[in-house]
Amino acid sequence: MNKARLKKIAAWILFIFTGAMFFMVGVGKFTQASWPQRFAEWGYPANFYMVIGAVEVLAGIGMLIPRIRTYAAASLLVVMLGALGTHIIHAETPNIIVTSVWSVILGCITYAHRSAFSKARRDVLMQSGTAGP
Numbered sequence: 001m002n003k004a005r006l007k008k009i010a011a012w013i014l015f016i017f018t019g020a021m022f023f024m025v026g027v028g029k030f031t032q033a034s035w036p037q038r039f040a041e042w043g044y045p046a047n048f049y050m051v052i053g054a055v056e057v058l059a060g061i062g063m064l065i066p067r068i069r070t071y072a073a074a075s076l077l078v079v080m081l082g083a084l085g086t087h088i089i090h091a092e093t094p095n096i097i098v099t100s101v102w103s104v105i106l107g108c109i110t111y112a113h114r115s116a117f118s119k120a121r122r123d124v125l126m127q128s129g130t131a132g133p
Contacts, residue, residue, distance in 0.1 A: 015063050018105065022076055023060030029053025042086050055079055063109075070113045077106040 029035045029049050039049040055075055062072025080103040087095040 014105075014109070015069065018076075018109070019060045019063030019072075021060070022056045022063070026053045026056025026058075026060055029056065042090060052079060070110060073106050073109040073113065077103060077110055080106055 030053050035049040035053070036046070039052075040046070056079065059072040059075040059079075062068045062075075065072070080099055084096065084099040084103055087099055
């Protein structure tokens with residue numbers, strides 16, 4: 001197996017793991033009774049946990065769809081940065097560490113996939129003759 005194929009397999013494992021993790025956490029926002037109370041303690045409006053849960057579920061699924069993966073990862077990154085701010089304000093150190101790690105992972109996915117997506121799109125435009133200067 002060549003290096004390019006191994007990189008692709010490793011990337012897909014990361015995308016599947018990340019997507020599944022956020023999907024499950026998002027579903028948990030709807031099924032676990034502790035989430036409304038936690039969001040209220042953090043000072044968020046009632047039912048805001050549902051918005052976050054919906055974003056996590058949809059973006060978790062989006063991580064498996066190459067065409068929208070960049071947007072899914074960027075959406076999850078925004079959620080994680082908000083969560084990071086919340087955990088910092090409330091001095092929740094273990095959550096700060098976990099959220100920071102996920103923020104870095106999502107930032108790397110967003111940047112790497114955005115670059116690959118932009119190159120592929122640029123190549124298509126060049127072939128069709130519609131690319132600008």
